[in-house]
Amino acid sequence: MSNELDYLSRRVAFGKLSRRDFLGRAAALGVSASFANSLLSSAARAAGPVKGGTLKAGLVGGESTNSLDPALMMTQVPFAFGKCWGEMIVELSPEGKLENRIAEEIGSSDDAKVWTLKIRDGVEFHNGKTVTAEDVAATLERHSDEKSKSGALGYMKGIETIKASGKEVVLTLKEANADLPYLLSDYHLIVQPNGGKDKPDAGIGAGPYKIVTNEPGVRHGGERFANYWQGDKMGHADQIEVIVINDATARTSALQGGQVNMINRVEPKIVDLIKRLPGVTIRNHAGPGHYVFIMHCDTAPFDNNDLRTALKLAIDREEMLDKILRGYGSLGNDFPINASYPLFSEIEQRKYDPDKAKFHYKKSGHDGTVLLRTSDVAFPGAVDASQLFQQSAAKAGIKIELKREPGDGYWNEVWNKQPFCASYWGGRSTQDQMYSTAYLSSADWNDTRFKRPDFDKMVLAARAELDETKRKQMYHDMAVMVRDEGGLILPMFNQFIDATGAKVGGWVDDPHQELMNGYALAKCWLEA
Amino acid sequence: MSSPIVKLVAQRVALGILLLLAVSVLIFAGTQILPGDVAQAILGQSATPESLANLREQLGLNQPAYVRYFQWLGGVLTGDLGTAMSSGQDIATSIKGRLWNTLFLAFWAAIVAVPLAIILGLIAVRYRNGWVDKLISGLALASTSFPEFFIGYVLVYFFAVKWQIFPGISTVYDGMPFGERMQAIALPAAALTLVVLAHMMRMTRAAILNVMQSAYVETAELKGLSAFNVIRKHAFPNAIAPIINVVMLNLAYLIVGVVVVEVIFVYPGMGQYLVDHVTKRDVPVVQAVGLIFATVYISLNIIADIAAIVANPRLRHPK
Numbered sequence: 001m002s003n004e005l006d007y008l009s010r011r012v013a014f015g016k017l018s019r020r021d022f023l024g025r026a027a028a029l030g031v032s033a034s035f036a037n038s039l040l041s042s043a044a045r046a047a048g049p050v051k052g053g054t055l056k057a058g059l060v061g062g063e064s065t066n067s068l069d070p071a072l073m074m075t076q077v078p079f080a081f082g083k084c085w086g087e088m089i090v091e092l093s094p095e096g097k098l099e100n101r102i103a104e105e106i107g108s109s110d111d112a113k114v115w116t117l118k119i120r121d122g123v124e125f126h127n128g129k130t131v132t133a134e135d136v137a138a139t140l141e142r143h144s145d146e147k148s149k150s151g152a153l154g155y156m157k158g159i160e161t162i163k164a165s166g167k168e169v170v171l172t173l174k175e176a177n178a179d180l181p182y183l184l185s186d187y188h189l190i191v192q193p194n195g196g197k198d199k200p201d202a203g204i205g206a207g208p209y210k211i212v213t214n215e216p217g218v219r220h221g222g223e224r225f226a227n228y229w230q231g232d233k234m235g236h237a238d239q240i241e242v243i244v245i246n247d248a249t250a251r252t253s254a255l256q257g258g259q260v261n262m263i264n265r266v267e268p269k270i271v272d273l274i275k276r277l278p279g280v281t282i283r284n285h286a287g288p289g290h291y292v293f294i295m296h297c298d299t300a301p302f303d304n305n306d307l308r309t310a311l312k313l314a315i316d317r318e319e320m321l322d323k324i325l326r327g328y329g330s331l332g333n334d335f336p337i338n339a340s341y342p343l344f345s346e347i348e349q350r351k352y353d354p355d356k357a358k359f360h361y362k363k364s365g366h367d368g369t370v371l372l373r374t375s376d377v378a379f380p381g382a383v384d385a386s387q388l389f390q391q392s393a394a395k396a397g398i399k400i401e402l403k404r405e406p407g408d409g410y411w412n413e414v415w416n417k418q419p420f421c422a423s424y425w426g427g428r429s430t431q432d433q434m435y436s437t438a439y440l441s442s443a444d445w446n447d448t449r450f451k452r453p454d455f456d457k458m459v460l461a462a463r464a465e466l467d468e469t470k471r472k473q474m475y476h477d478m479a480v481m482v483r484d485e486g487g488l489i490l491p492m493f494n495q496f497i498d499a500t501g502a503k504v505g506g507w508v509d510d511p512h513q514e515l516m517n518g519y520a521l522a523k524c525w526l527e528a
Numbered sequence: 529m530s531s532p533i534v535k536l537v538a539q540r541v542a543l544g545i546l547l548l549l550a551v552s553v554l555i556f557a558g559t560q561i562l563p564g565d566v567a568q569a570i571l572g573q574s575a576t577p578e579s580l581a582n583l584r585e586q587l588g589l590n591q592p593a594y595v596r597y598f599q600w601l602g603g604v605l606t607g608d609l610g611t612a613m614s615s616g617q618d619i620a621t622s623i624k625g626r627l628w629n630t631l632f633l634a635f636w637a638a639i640v641a642v643p644l645a646i647i648l649g650l651i652a653v654r655y656r657n658g659w660v661d662k663l664i665s666g667l668a669l670a671s672t673s674f675p676e677f678f679i680g681y682v683l684v685y686f687f688a689v690k691w692q693i694f695p696g697i698s699t700v701y702d703g704m705p706f707g708e709r710m711q712a713i714a715l716p717a718a719a720l721t722l723v724v725l726a727h728m729m730r731m732t733r734a735a736i737l738n739v740m741q742s743a744y745v746e747t748a749e750l751k752g753l754s755a756f757n758v759i760r761k762h763a764f765p766n767a768i769a770p771i772i773n774v775v776m777l778n779l780a781y782l783i784v785g786v787v788v789v790e791v792i793f794v795y796p797g798m799g800q801y802l803v804d805h806v807t808k809r810d811v812p813v814v815q816a817v818g819l820i821f822a823t824v825y826i827s828l829n830i831i832a833d834i835a836a837i838v839a840n841p842r843l844r845h846p847k
Contacts, residue, residue, distance in 0.1 A: 058697065063804045064622070064796075065612070217804055218796040219699050243699050245794045249681060253696040254794075257688040260697075 049506060053526035055237035057515070058251050058260035062244030064217030069200040070190040071143060071150035076264060076514065079187055081220045081242050083518035086190030086205035087123065087229075089136060090181050092429055092517065094510040096342055098181050102131055102191050102206070103169075106184075112176040112466055117169040117184075123229045125193050126210045137164035138195025140171070143188060148200070152188040154437065154444075176464035178471070182430045187518065208235030208522050219243045236506070236525035252499075255280060261504050261526065264514050266497040267380060268326040279502030284328055284495045285509040288340045288427025288434070291324075291332075291379040291494060293372065293389065295487035296449040299419040305485055306364035312350060313357035314393040317491045323388065324381040328497055332490035335479040336438070340511040341431050343472045347479055357396035369401040373414050377407035378422035385491070386422055416447045423447065424494075429512060431475050432463050439482060448487030455481055503527040536837050544830040551822040552604070556597050559811045600815070609816040612805070619816050623801070627820065629700060630790075630797035633713050634782035637720040641782075642775055645725050649732025649771075650764070654755055656737065665733070668726035680719045680792040687715055698793040716793040720786065724778040731774040735767035742766075769836035776832035784821040 061076030070086060073079055090106060093099040100106065105118040123131040142148050144156040161172045173180065190205050203211040208231070209222030221241040228235050243260060245251040251263045252270070256277060266274060266282065275282050295302035295311070302308060317331050330338065333350055374386035383404060390400045405414050405421075414421050428434040437443055440459055441451040455478065462474040482488060496514035500507060506524040510517040516524075584590055588599070603610060609619040648668065652661040671679065688696030698712045739745060740763055748762045749755075787799030794800075798817060805813040 063808070064626075064801050065804055065808055065810065067616075213701065215701060215796070217800065219701065243697065243794070245697055247791055247794065250684070250697055250792055250794055253684045253689050257692055257696045259688075259695050 049236045050525045050528055051236055053237050054239040054241060055521055055526055056241045056260040057262045057521055058243045058245040058254045060246050060265050062217050066216040067201050068203040068214060070188050071148045073188055074151060077242055077244055080515050080518045082187060082190055084209040084222050084240055084522050085207045085211050087207045089184045089189060089191060092185050092512050094508050106181050112178045112464055113173050115171045115180050119167050123206050124227045125206050126204050126225055129193055131191060131206050133164040133167055133169050135193055136191055137162050137169045138197055139191045142195040142197055150188055152186045155183045178466050179430045179432045185429060209240055217244055234522045240521040255499055255501050258501060262498060262500045262520055264498050266499050268328045271497060274499060281500050283498040283500060283507060285511060286330060286340055287496050287511050289494050290336060290490055291424050291492055293422055293489040294448050296419040297487040298449040301366045302419055302487060304364045306360045307366050308487060310357045310360035310364060310398060312489050313353045314396040314398050315389050315489055315491050316352040316392040320385055320388055320491045324385045325492055325494055328495045329492045332492045333483060334488055334490050335483040336434050337431050337479055338493050343431060343475050345472055345476045352392060354396035361398050369399040371401050371403060373403045373405050373418050373421040375405045375407050375410045377410050379424040382422045435459050450486045537834050540830050540833045544826050548823060548826050552601060552819055555815055555818045559815055560593055610812040612813050613810045619813055626798050626801045630783055633716060636713060637717040637782050638779055641721040641724050645728035646732050649729045650759055652733045653736045653759055668729045671722040672726035676723050676788045677792055679722050680789055683715045683719055698795045716789050716795055719789050720782055724781060728774055728778055732771050735770045736763045739763045739767045768839045772835045773832045776828045780825045780828045783824050
């Protein structure tokens with residue numbers, strides 16, 4: 001019963017339940033009005049940040065092979081822990097704006113080729129040294145070096161020279177790029193003393209928490225860094241802990257049992273059950289991640305645009321969103337951009353149309369079956385989604401043959417190798433990043449083999465364009481091209497579905513990544 | 529100690545070592561015939577012919593397989609298991625903590641499971657074919673027949689979520705107080721106990737029942753000994769060899785077969801470590817863990833053999 005009261009009083013504090021309703025519900029639970037009132041006021045007091053306690057997260061996406069080297073971060077646990085101990089040069093705010101962190105100011109030359117970062121005073125590393133322009137420059141240098149194997153290397157290659165002078169870092173690009181500040185918000189680019197060149201996995205950063213324990217694949221822990229430069233905004237809990245829980249059921253039960261305060265990746269099929277648990281709040285919000293079926297535009301039979309169009313028309317997006325994501329997502333439109341990106345513009349929604357699909361299929365001249373490879377690891381529910389696709393396509397007279405591939409090795413042997421398979425993308429923070437990663441002719445991860453010199457030119461032109469209106473139009477044209485001529489079938493954008501337990505305050509939805517773009521542990525607090 | 533026993537024991541140990549060598553050859557060969565080599569696995573997507581050649585040179589992959597096998601074996605014998613490809617860490621160091629965790633869990637599961645199984649077995653014999661026997665056998669068989677993950681989740685549901693007595697996740701770490709550690713492993717140990725209980729219990733029951741048919745047991749009964757004393761003094765010592773065997777098999781299972789339980793309870797043991805590295809194609813780690821598992825299995829079997837030999841009166845008292 002007290003659990004329920006706690007829960008109700010928090011709902012009032014967050015404005016989800018009226019005061020009158022609360023008192024009524026409390027009376028129904030057999031609580032006197034004065035006691036209920038006092039509960040309410042303590043919940044309201046708790047609505048501001050509360051210092052202290054240990055905030056724990058149980059997360060999927062950690063392995064015993066993880067390293068503290070930011071260059072090598074790939075999965076969710078190093079990502080989220082990195083945001084606790086590391087400080088970024090610049091970050092994206094939940095509203096999608098640029099937020100200056102270690103860089104106090106970012107300016108560019110008119111042609112967007114030379115960028116100057118002014119480094120903030122008074123930011124301190126955990127080893128007591130002050131963050132200098134040299135540290136920032138060295139960090140960027142290390143991530144631009146092939147040897148670092150950095151996950152940010154793809155963008156960093158575009159920087160020609162990096163120079164530190166006084167309090168400034170000057171970057172000269174090989175080609176103009178209006179999006180540079182966004183690229184610098186890449187989560188790999190944690191500023192380290194001397195760029196981490198001495199010891200990449202030393203785990204010394206300038207973030208709100210100092211690393212205390214680091215057991216890859218098991219748990220990571222930190223304690224509040226007393227000299228954090230923005231102690232009023234981040235680092236409310238005394239300690240934070242990330243416990244690696246890769247099993248979905250174990251994650252949910254740990255949240256239910258109160259061993260952790262927040263979890264990531266709640267499966268859509270159990271969201272409705274978890275919602276009913278007292279004290280648990282589901283935190284779902286749209287992001288740029290999407291589930292896809294990808295066709296190689298340069299491999300028969302998919303080198304025929306009529307066949308590609310037929311398949312795009314033969315998928316029932318609404319049914320898939322409903323059955324696979326249980327509504328926790330939004331419809332896709334065969335280009336990889338949605339409203340979570342800056343400069344997005346709407347294009348007419350493509351719908352399931354068996355007749356039109358039949359028409360294009362006939363026109364393509366293809367005969368026989370189309371082989372689609374799928375696997376459980378492609379995305380949650382990928383095998384079911386492929387079966388739905390098979391059935392909706394059958395109604396248009398297109399025979400899809402399914403081949404279920406083993407999850408182990410799917411990303412090495414099937415994705416980006418076989419001409420037609422299921423897959424997913426996590427999305428990027430700008431349209432340019434997304435298109436450069438997967439749609440440029442020269443991109444390693446061009447998994448639809450969409451090789452069009454005219455498209456490449458548009459990407460480069462848009463990248464250098466500083467006029468937002470013109471740029472928006474350019475992105476619109478590119479999206480139409482990918483949608484109508486590309487090899488991407490994008491039935492749905494998924495949502496991030498996290499969950500928090502009782503007493504977690506300060507949650508703000510962030511469209512960029514799960515767990516408030518990784519900042520949940522640093523920005524949330526435990527209510528008293 | 530008389531000579532036949534020493535000779536038999538020496539034979540078993542020598543056989544065990546030979547077997548282990550054979551297993552090491554198999555493990556090495558197995559990882560060699562996998563498609564792609566270590567260099568390719570390390571470089572992955574970014575592999576170019578030159579970088580592949582360089583890395584092969586660097587890792588000594590140009591040498592013939594048998595040379596590499598003996599180098600690897602030499603390293604293993606001197607305690608050097610190599611370094612993990614994926615994280616660059618020393619394998620021996622990272623395995624030590626994991627192995628210790630697995631042994632810790634297995635030890636406590638065994639401390640509960642083995643005496644419990646044997647006592648339940650004895651009770652079942654004492655009241656054979658009665659309702660007590662049927663109840664014990666029924667429950668034990670049922671708990672073994674359910675898959676481990678099901679038992680694990682049921683335990684979590686009741687003890688961690690509903691009643692909140694024990695934690696549902698068993699993350700243990702260095703420097704954790706003993707009491708907390710025991711509390712953390714309560715549920716996985718219970719799950720393991722339930723899984724191995726029936727096998728040992730049924731074997732105890734069957735072995736003793738077998739002996740109970742003998743003439744000397746009848747004599748003992750006729751002497752007027754109580755039923756429990758007959759079992760304890762006369763039947764059990766003669767039935768001990770098969771019981772030890774099955775106990776050892778189950779101990780081996782507790783160490784090498786706990787992957788599922790470790791994953792469910794998020795316990796940082798060997799199983800989880802192996803799974804992580806298999807998915808990353810981290811061959812040196814997989815080889816090392818495979819060899820450790822094989823060593824555990826073979827050693828426990830040797831111990832079972834030796835114990836059975838030593839426990840056999842006919843061998844202890846040669847004519």
